[in-house]
Amino acid sequence: MAHRDGYTAFVSSTAGRRIASTIGLPQPVALRRHVPGRPLVDGPLLVGGHGDTPALTALCAGLEGAGAAVVTEVPEEARLGGVVVDLTAAETPADLESLRSTLAPALKRLGRCARVVVVGRDPALAGTAARRAARRALEGITRSVAKELRSGATANLVLVADGSEGAALGTVTFLLSARSAYVDGQVFRGGPGAAGLVPDDVDRPLAGKVAVVTGAARGIGADIARTLGRDGATVVCVDVPASGAQLAAVANEVGGTALQVDVTAEDAGRRIVDHAVGRHGGVDIVVHNAGITRDKLLANTDAERWAGVLEVNLLSILRMNEALLAPDGLRDGGRVVLVSSIAGIAGNRGQSSYAASKAGVIGLVDAYAADEALRSRGITTNAVAPGFIETEMTARIPLATREIGRRLNSLNQGGLPVDVAETIAFFAAPEQAALSGNVVRVCGQSLLGA
Numbered sequence: 536m537a538h539r540d541g542y543t544a545f546v547s548s549t550a551g552r553r554i555a556s557t558i559g560l561p562q563p564v565a566l567r568r569h570v571p572g573r574p575l576v577d578g579p580l581l582v583g584g585h586g587d588t589p590a591l592t593a594l595c596a597g598l599e600g601a602g603a604a605v606v607t608e609v610p611e612e613a614r615l616g617g618v619v620v621d622l623t624a625a626e627t628p629a630d631l632e633s634l635r636s637t638l639a640p641a642l643k644r645l646g647r648c649a650r651v652v653v654v655g656r657d658p659a660l661a662g663t664a665a666r667r668a669a670r671r672a673l674e675g676i677t678r679s680v681a682k683e684l685r686s687g688a689t690a691n692l693v694l695v696a697d698g699s700e701g702a703a704l705g706t707v708t709f710l711l712s713a714r715s716a717y718v719d720g721q722v723f724r725g726g727p728g729a730a731g732l733v734p735d736d737v738d739r740p741l742a743g744k745v746a747v748v749t750g751a752a753r754g755i756g757a758d759i760a761r762t763l764g765r766d767g768a769t770v771v772c773v774d775v776p777a778s779g780a781q782l783a784a785v786a787n788e789v790g791g792t793a794l795q796v797d798v799t800a801e802d803a804g805r806r807i808v809d810h811a812v813g814r815h816g817g818v819d820i821v822v823h824n825a826g827i828t829r830d831k832l833l834a835n836t837d838a839e840r841w842a843g844v845l846e847v848n849l850l851s852i853l854r855m856n857e858a859l860l861a862p863d864g865l866r867d868g869g870r871v872v873l874v875s876s877i878a879g880i881a882g883n884r885g886q887s888s889y890a891a892s893k894a895g896v897i898g899l900v901d902a903y904a905a906d907e908a909l910r911s912r913g914i915t916t917n918a919v920a921p922g923f924i925e926t927e928m929t930a931r932i933p934l935a936t937r938e939i940g941r942r943l944n945s946l947n948q949g950g951l952p953v954d955v956a957e958t959i960a961f962f963a964a965p966e967q968a969a970l971s972g973n974v975v976r977v978c979g980q981s982l983l984g985a
């Protein structure tokens with residue numbers, strides 16, 4: 536995928552770095568991204584926390600199994616690849632001192648693109664006011680630390696359910712890995728689930744699965760298809776007939792099939808299910824990615840513009856899901872991943888129709904995640920909310936606005952489509968049965984709506 540951010544390339548050179556540093560310009564670093572065979576983190580992984588650290592007890596063997604060199608003291612020489620701090624035993628705000636005392640010395644010793652992962656519990660399930668305050672405090676700390684980190688390092692918070700600490704292994708591993716390059720300052724909330732699940736083949740966690748990706752002809756959708764294909768899934772690539780040639784190229788590249796369907800067609804869902812069942816025997820993963828913008832101030836938005844955005848980005852999903860989520864659609868243990876946007880969280884001038892549709896998508900996540908019939912079939916629903924991602928959509932934004940979108944985040948750069956795709960592939964994995972109802976921003980901790 537072409538990287539249109541020449542500035543990041545410039546400041547990554549020795550001369551560019553010197554100039555940027557001298558005149559105080561942002562200094563984004565080239566982010567560490569997934570390459571097969573790459574170690575989980577570059578350098579030792581420091582672990583620490585409060586009390587008897589029940590989450591670390593459940594997670595450490597799995598982290599070592601994933602290749603991490605776990606240490607309990609900040610090493611004298613080496614730069615840390617990451618830090619995992621377990622605050623699941625915190626009872627009052629006074630206990631947060633354990634977090635400070637673990638992190639403070641470690642932050643000075645982090646390597647490039649290092650990872651900080653804080654593990655806590657859901658404040659809503661706290662019981663006492665003191666415990667709830669302590670749990671909620673973790674979010675403020677993690678987001679602040681994420682803003683303090685430099686050189687491509689990130690910090691995220693993982694909330695684990697009581698007795699299911701081990702189920703967070705997949706989430707913690709993802710956040711430590713290069714797959715989460717542009718995920719920063721986020722909260723992942725896990726429910727009850729089995730401990731320590733790791734895929735049989737870590738390089739092909741989606742082997743044997745059939746995935747449907749809408750809007751797969753280009754941009755983020757094409758990279759979702761590539762990433763799910765790389766991870767072993769057979770991908771049905773869906774896009775409008777007008778994009779047929781590009782769609783066929785992507786489908787060929789990933790060894791999947793192309794299906795020309797306008798997602799707003801009345802029978803789109805049925806056609807997708809019939810294709811997936813007929814050609815591949817069923818469907819396990821649905822990624823609703825197709826989306827459009829028709830930006831205008833609300834005062835100047837006519838009914839046609841308004842309806843077009845709502846139709847493609849929201850109503851089509853509801854309609855398609857009637858077929859996709861029916862008992863003869865998605866198989867048990869299925870995964871639904873929706874693509875929202877930070878505009879749906881923060882709002883954006885000139886994007887009321889788009890923001891309405893993308894906020895509506897978050898409403899869908901809440902509804903499907905709470906749906907008893909879907910839960911009993913083991914079907915999870917989550918969403919990613921991309922920030923500024925380098926695609927044809929964002930290449931059309933005027934230069935000055937584009938530069939602001941790119942730089943106003945903790946990593947000082949736009950994300951790549953693959954960054955969104957990696958988070959979607961993570962949610963799509965069979966191991967993530969305990970994760971449903973999450974909306975995770977892939978935005979480099981954009982200041983917009985943070």
Ligand SMILES: NC(=O)c1ccc[n+]([C@@H]2O[C@H](COP(=O)([O-])OP(=O)(O)OC[C@H]3O[C@@H](n4cnc5c(N)ncnc54)[C@H](O)[C@@H]3O)[C@@H](O)[C@H]2O)c1
Nearest residue numbers: 750752753754755775797798824825826876921924926928
């Ligand atoms: N690029 C970003 O920075 C960004 C940020 C936040 C959210 N998003 C969301 O990510 C998703 C992908 O965005 P992108 O930047 O890759 O956009 P894009 O315009 O490059 O690609 C969108 C794809 O969807 C297809 N599509 C549009 N209408 C369709 C329809 N009716 N039926 C079938 N396919 C249709 C298009 O043909 C195209 O291939 C969208 O939902 C978008 O809202 C993007």
